[in-house]
Amino acid sequence: MILDLRIPMGLMFTLTGLILTLFGLSTNGNAALYARCLGINANLWWGLVLLAFGLTMLLLGRRGQKRLESHPPEATEEGHERRGH
Amino acid sequence: MLNLTSVDWLIMLLYFVFVLGIGFALKRSMKTSKDFFQAGRALPAWICGLAFISANLGAQEVIGMGASGAKYGLETAHFYGIGAIPAMIFVGIFMMPFYYGSKARSVPEFLRMRFDEKTRALNACSFAVMTVFSSGISMYAMARLIQALHVFDGLFRTLGWAPEGIFTFSIVLSAAIVLLYIFLGGLTSAIYNEVLQFFLIIAGFLPLVLIGLRNIGGWSGLKASVPMAYMHEWKGVAHASTNPMGIEIIGLGMGLGFVLGSGYWCTDFLVIQTAMASKNMESSRRVPLIAAVPKMLFPFLVILPGILAIGLPTPHTTTVEHTVNGAIIRETTVVSPQVEQGRGLVPAKINPVTGKPMLTASGQPLLDYDMATPNMLLHFFPTGILGLGLTALLASFMSGMAGNVTAFNTVFTYDLYQSYIHKGASDRHYMAVGRWATVGGILLSIATAYAAINFNNIMDTLQLVFSFVNAPLFATFLLGMFWKRATGHGAFAGLIAGTAAAMLHHGLTLPIEAHTGIHGGWIAVLHHYPSDMAQNFWGAIFAFSTNFVVAVVVSLATKARPEAELVGLVHSLTPKPARAHIAWWKRPEALAVGVLVGAIAINIFFY
Numbered sequence: 001m002i003l004d005l006r007i008p009m010g011l012m013f014t015l016t017g018l019i020l021t022l023f024g025l026s027t028n029g030n031a032a033l034y035a036r037c038l039g040i041n042a043n044l045w046w047g048l049v050l051l052a053f054g055l056t057m058l059l060l061g062r063r064g065q066k067r068l069e070s071h072p073p074e075a076t077e078e079g080h081e082r083r084g085h
Numbered sequence: 086m087l088n089l090t091s092v093d094w095l096i097m098l099l100y101f102v103f104v105l106g107i108g109f110a111l112k113r114s115m116k117t118s119k120d121f122f123q124a125g126r127a128l129p130a131w132i133c134g135l136a137f138i139s140a141n142l143g144a145q146e147v148i149g150m151g152a153s154g155a156k157y158g159l160e161t162a163h164f165y166g167i168g169a170i171p172a173m174i175f176v177g178i179f180m181m182p183f184y185y186g187s188k189a190r191s192v193p194e195f196l197r198m199r200f201d202e203k204t205r206a207l208n209a210c211s212f213a214v215m216t217v218f219s220s221g222i223s224m225y226a227m228a229r230l231i232q233a234l235h236v237f238d239g240l241f242r243t244l245g246w247a248p249e250g251i252f253t254f255s256i257v258l259s260a261a262i263v264l265l266y267i268f269l270g271g272l273t274s275a276i277y278n279e280v281l282q283f284f285l286i287i288a289g290f291l292p293l294v295l296i297g298l299r300n301i302g303g304w305s306g307l308k309a310s311v312p313m314a315y316m317h318e319w320k321g322v323a324h325a326s327t328n329p330m331g332i333e334i335i336g337l338g339m340g341l342g343f344v345l346g347s348g349y350w351c352t353d354f355l356v357i358q359t360a361m362a363s364k365n366m367e368s369s370r371r372v373p374l375i376a377a378v379p380k381m382l383f384p385f386l387v388i389l390p391g392i393l394a395i396g397l398p399t400p401h402t403t404t405v406e407h408t409v410n411g412a413i414i415r416e417t418t419v420v421s422p423q424v425e426q427g428r429g430l431v432p433a434k435i436n437p438v439t440g441k442p443m444l445t446a447s448g449q450p451l452l453d454y455d456m457a458t459p460n461m462l463l464h465f466f467p468t469g470i471l472g473l474g475l476t477a478l479l480a481s482f483m484s485g486m487a488g489n490v491t492a493f494n495t496v497f498t499y500d501l502y503q504s505y506i507h508k509g510a511s512d513r514h515y516m517a518v519g520r521w522a523t524v525g526g527i528l529l530s531i532a533t534a535y536a537a538i539n540f541n542n543i544m545d546t547l548q549l550v551f552s553f554v555n556a557p558l559f560a561t562f563l564l565g566m567f568w569k570r571a572t573g574h575g576a577f578a579g580l581i582a583g584t585a586a587a588m589l590h591h592g593l594t595l596p597i598e599a600h601t602g603i604h605g606g607w608i609a610v611l612h613h614y615p616s617d618m619a620q621n622f623w624g625a626i627f628a629f630s631t632n633f634v635v636a637v638v639v640s641l642a643t644k645a646r647p648e649a650e651l652v653g654l655v656h657s658l659t660p661k662p663a664r665a666h667i668a669w670w671k672r673p674e675a676l677a678v679g680v681l682v683g684a685i686a687i688n689i690f691f692y
Contacts, residue, residue, distance in 0.1 A: 002114050002125075003107075005132055005277050009284065012103040016096055016288075016473065023092045023469045033467045037296050043469035046292045053284075 004068055006061025013054030020047025089239060093472025100285065100476045101262060104483070107281070108266030108274045118516040121271035122495045123190060123362055128273070130368035132280055134375030136359040138383075139279035142286060143223045143485015147387055147478065148230070151458030154391025155431050157330045157618075158315025161391075162384040162691055166318065167342040170377050170684040172350035174677045176360075177373035179656070180351055183566050184361055185369040186653050192354040193500040199565045199654045201573030202504075207580055209500035211554050212354060213493055217526060219355075220489035221533020226455070227482040228255040228534065234459055236475060256534055259479070263487050264527045267494070268520050275491040276359055282484035283379075289477020290386045296465045297393040310396035318691035332619045340622025344629040348555035352562050355492045370673040377680045381687055387458070394430040394457040397464075401425055426450045430460040486530070493526040494519045553591070556625035557583020557632035564636050569655045571636060574643040579636025586631035590624040 024044025027033055034041055115121050153161040189195035193212060197205035229252070231237060237251050246254075266274045301307050308316050332340075350356060350373070360372035402425065404417045426433035426442040433442035433450040443451040462474040498519040503510075507518075557580055564571040564579075595606035596617040605620060614620040652658050669675055 002127070002273070003110050003277075005107075005280055008103055008107055008110070008277075009281050012099065012281065013284070013288070015099055019092060019095055019099070020469055020473070027469075036467055037465050037470075038300055040296070042292060042296065042467060046288075046470055046473075050288055053288075 002068065004061045004065040006057045006064060010054050010056070010058030010061050013050050014058060015054070017047050017049070017051030017054050020044070021051055023047070088468065089236070089472065089475075090468045092469045093475065096469075096472035097476045097479070100480065103281065104262060104266055104278050107277050108269035111270030111274045111277070114273070115269070115271055115516075118498075118512050118519065120273070121516050121519055122491075122498065123358075124271070124273040124276055126362060127364050128276060128362050130363050130371045131375055132276060133359045133363040133368070133372045135283045135379070136276040136279040137356050137372050137376035138380050139283040139286075139484045140356050140359055140488030141485070142279075142283065142481055143219075143488070146383075146485070147286065147290075147481040148226060148455050148458055150384075150387040151391035151394070151461075152454035154388035155395045155429075155452075155454045155457035156391075158311065158392055158395075159318045159384075159388065159691055160314075160330050161388045162318045162688075163330075163337060163341060165380060165384050166684060166688045166691075167337060168346035169350060169380055170680065171342060172346040173373040173377040173380065174680060175347060176351040176357070177370050177377075177673055178677050180562070180566060181360055181370040181373070182366065182659065183654055183656075184357060185363075185366050186659070190361075190499050191495050192352060192357055193496055195654075196561075196565070196576070197500075197504075199651070200561075200571075200576040204561075204573055204576045204580065205500060206505070207577060208558070209496050211584075213496055213501065215554050216355065216489040216493040216496075217529045218533055220486045220493075220526070220530040221536075223482050223485045223489070224256050224259065224530055225534035227259060227479070228252045230455075230459055230478070231255040233456065234463065234475070256531055259483055259486065260527050260531055263483055263490060264523060267487060267490055267523050271519070272358065272362055272491050272495070275487045276362060278487060279359075279484045282480040285473075285480045286477045286484075287386065289474045289480075290390065292470060293461055293465060293474060294386060294389050294393075297390060297397075297461060300465070301393060301396055307393065307396055311392060315392060315395070318688060330616055330618045332616060332622060336619055336622040336626070340625045344556050344559060344625040345622065348557075348559040348625070348629075352558045353555065354496060355488045358488075358492055358495065367667065367673065371676060374673055374676045374680055378683070381680070381684055384687075384691070390461045391454070391457040394461050395428055397429045399425065399427060399429055427452055430464055431457045432460070489530070490523055490526050494522040497522040497526070553584055553587045553628070556587055556628040560629050560632040560636060564633070564640070565655070567656050568640075569648060569651055569657055570640055570645050572640045572643045572645060575636040575638075575640030578639040579632040582635040583628045583632030587624050587628035590627045591620070594620055594624075596620050 020043045024041050024047050028041055028044060031039070114125075117125075119125055150161060150164065153164070183199075184192070184195055187195055187198055189198055191209075193205045193209035196208050232251050232255070237254060238248060241248050241251060241254075266278060270277070298304065298307065301310055356373075360369050363369045363372050400420045402417065402420045404415055406413060406415050408414070422442065423432045423435050427450070431452050431454055434453045435441070436443045459478065462471065462478070466474050498515055502518050502522070503515060507514075560583065561576050561580055565576060589608070591605050592608035593606070593610070594612045594614055595601060595610045596604060596614045596619070599605070599617065601607060601610065604617060614623065648658055
């Protein structure tokens, strides 16, 4: 049984998004920190984007994994193992 | 000065944990050598498609394309519009049926099936060397960048280690991570992590482009702040003297598009291996086409930071005077000569001995274009998202390295070890050999990284290597797949002649403003090219043509193989697969047309 990639990927982006969002919230209004990116709270906004992306992936991945568990993929088209050459 | 905080480290650490976690999670499903080397041939097309471009998204892409963007402007987008998209469509529609259908486990193995043993041996050996070399360059570039950005300086100070160890530390760290996840999960692990890296690179670079564009005043602001030629992909391309790359349309179309682009995307096992890992014929054909969709949009992500870096104002040492309660306060911002002599955010190259900026043959300061994209990251990102940007940069190096390593272990195990060293061993044995070949390949790459290169632009170095090895290759595959009369002797002689022609061409020509030696002209200088790009592209054309002519002549003079042996390997002798059961819009051909239309639209936009 193979792992649906979207689960670890979704998890990673969710966590990264969460870290950035929380950090962005805690530093909101810190003009010195955000001067270099034109006063935009880049951490907060991009954190939210990543959070949304991560959660979507996670959701799709969980559905994919369930499907994978109920119908394992056909390994190959030829149907039998190839030996050497 | 780079100031990383715990948030940045946390994000970087999180990435490392997930990359290794995927390796450990996949270890259970690695049962046969087919699982390890070919990902069981069971992956969905979209995963393979994203891995297909991510494998190529190494140092040459993120840093090199940013560097080219800073050096040549939007003309760099030709590496996408001409150099990649048509070749990706071609390989998906016309070549994957033979790669996948022949059940070859590697590109060299396909050459053995179609031609003969010696052609395979030649290709396998040169390919193995090339992958090790590429991954070594990737490692070297990464370690040098980490040094230049002072990423680990704080960490080393805290731990009380000597800063000289940063280069080695960076190499060992990245090598160990890539080694571990491939050792555990083989090609599946490499592909999964390449997809992860793909999204991470977007996550790290998209905000950079958005902030950079906003800062410079949007698209029109960017146009106003760089020379006009920088913002046109096609204008002035008719003649070498009227465009920044110094290349004319024939060299570009033939050299980059037909020979180098196809030589890379259609024959390099580094990318083909991901398409060969997909679950069936239709998805394997769809892999390069799916890959072409994000590839079309990548100029925005990787070239634009370089152009923005050139367009932004160059920092200068400034003194601001203001009066506070009657006292005059002078605030001086000191900028190093390296930065001040540069252009925009691209610093000048400093001679490490004299500490003065290095000059070109005509007395201009030599710019360190490779720093364009990294400097953009440092300039715009505050701590937090900076950690994400640096992680994305590391991810790009790792994905490039990993693709090379898995290609190396497969070719070494199947095409060298199983064929010439130890035949007929058990499947378990070959899987173990593959794992240890991974270790060996990485050690060799580390050695290459230390034997590093003194070139201005990584892209040019890689193009040079590819033009020696890959450029003649495409002729061999083209003849092999579409001309049933081509023979093994012809293919072999053609390859040797093509590579020799590439080397000879390089030895006899020189770009202007370059010194003889690594840039060419090491035999005698018979011809001057307007740029090193032009030299590379024309070298590729010579190599391809020589291979083509020699292969045809030798093939006609040698005995043809019986047609029955070539079924499934040559276009005219392979029956068309029945595809009536697939709706027309799901067929690879429909996707290909869509991609082509999109590519043309983008080229018109960039004109």
